[in-house]
Structure formats: structure tokens, C-alpha cells
Amino acid sequence: MPEPDLATPLVRWYRAHARDLPWRRAAFHSRFGGWGVLVSEFMLQQTPTGRVIGPLDAWLARWPTPAALAAEAPAEAVRQWANLGYPRRALRLHRAAGQIRDRHAGIVPRQVEALIALDGIGDYTARAVAVFAYGDRHPVVDTNTRRVLVRACDGRAHPGPPSRRDLDRMAAVLPADDAEAAVMNAATMELGAVVCTVRSPRCDICPIAHACAWRAAGYPDTGDARRKQARYTGSDRQARGAVLKQLRDAAAGAVRQDAVIADWPDRHQRDRAIDSLIADGLAEASEGMLHLPTGAARGARVHVPGVG
DNA sequence: TACACGTGGGA
């Protein structure tokens, strides 16, 4: 039995109700091109839409091209990233900018394979750039898309782990026309973000409620979702975050090593955080100082002694 | 495959 046509109602709904976000405006595309889309997608990796808008504007005002970013030290990218979270994304975006400059003459590539080969770009981001920046026809599958499809088509509340099948399934419901397919990709993500949410879905306003297998089945498994996220308070991640915040806030991005989160309650955790940041390239140690990455170091691991 | 990786706002 054929799948119900999801594209027609989703595309119509999106055209009438989509949020007016900066990266959806024509002026944004004409000014920043694929670079603007690429930066927005990096920032949107695991960070809520509302928190991205301001920092994205500031980032593109400072670095309107990949070459402009690549010309700076990675420290500048990490600092400009500020409190968006997952600062390794800033480092990877900086590396990707250098790769775009070196391998693609400073132009964000259009091919999915070339995009995936860049630092920090995976299955989702590569297709998002190819589709939303260049208008090509590919399935774009994020967590929202997977939830919408599993509910509408399988009648289950929550998608399983990501798989190749997700791409095949999305490809199967994409309209033939490139531009329509791009809207369908955006519309499915948008529906998952604002209507078909993990909790409290707004089925009363859903444009595909009539075709939803999950609704028809009486909303089974509404409760339990995914694996619980590890506790943040007291975690290594929190310690890393505190170290990096101190470096971002410090003049010249440098702090005396023995002054780095000196009052952190767990000495071993504090040392572990510093070592792991250095291993990740998010910090460097030299001459008794810990500082944001200059780009000069080449993977040398430096042990940083604790206080006292 | 499962886990690590930040941060701040809402329930």
C-alpha cells in the first residue's frame, strides 16, 4: 500500500506558518551564501534556535567569508563562540574554514561528499548545506524529521537510533521538483520542532494529523523516550566549561596555570578537565600559562600540575 | 553501538 502524500499538506503548511528565521531570508542567502548556511547549521547542532540568532549575526558580521575566519587564530573562534555550548564546534568550524580555503578556493562546496569530508560536518549538516544553500535535491534528516516520520508512518512515539533507512525513507516522500523537495525537508523539520514535539505534540494544528499512524493507534508509548542524559552538575563537562569560560573571559585568553579554576572542589577532576581540553585542542599550555589555542601547537600533550 | 561533549530555559 502506498504511503499517504505527506508532502502536499506539509509544504502548504510550511508556506503559511514557517517561523521567520534569519537563515530563511533571501537577503541572508544573497549576502552570505553557503557560508551563512554552514555557520548557522554548525550553531544549530544541539543548540536551540532562539539562542543561535544573535551569535550567528555577530559571527557573520565579523567573518563574512570562510577565508576571513581561517585567517584568524582558533582562539578567536573559540572566544567568539561564547556560551553557545559544545565549543569544539567552534574549533571544527575554524578548521572547516581553512579546508574550504585550501581545497575549494574559499567557496563552500556543493557536493555532499565534499561537505562531509570537512571537519565537523556529518550526514545531516552536509545535506542541509547542499539543500538549503544550493537548492539540490537530497533527503535532509535530523531528529525532528525522524520523529515526524516514525509517528506518521510507523505509529510509534519515538524513533530508534539513526540509520541509513532514515535517509531512504525521507527520499521516498520527497517531491520530484528540487525546490519543492527543499521546502519539504524544511517543513518536516519545522513540524517536528514546533508541532510534533517530543512531549505535548500539538496534533490539533497538525497538517498531517489525518494521515498519522501514531494518532490513529491512540498515541502508544507516549511516555518513555530515550536514554537519560548524564547529570551535568559535578561532571567533567561542567569542569571543562568552567575552565574555558575563565579563558574566554581573561585578557589575551590566558590564565596562570595554577590559577585555573583554583577553587574547583575536585582537584583530580580539575586536572582532568585541563588535560582533556588540551588534548582536544581547545586549550594550550606554555610558560606557566594556560591559554586559548593559537594554532601553533601540534598535538603535544602537556601535563598541567594542580594547585599547590 | 554507545558514549562524551555545554549551556540555559522551561516544566
Place this chain on the structure above:
DNA sequence: TTCCCAAGTGT
């Protein structure tokens, strides 16, 4: 207060 989560990627 505590817990949940938000357009993923790399290992």
C-alpha cells in the same frame, strides 16, 4: 529544586 531537552559529530 531537579530534570529534561535542543537543526549532531567523532570516536
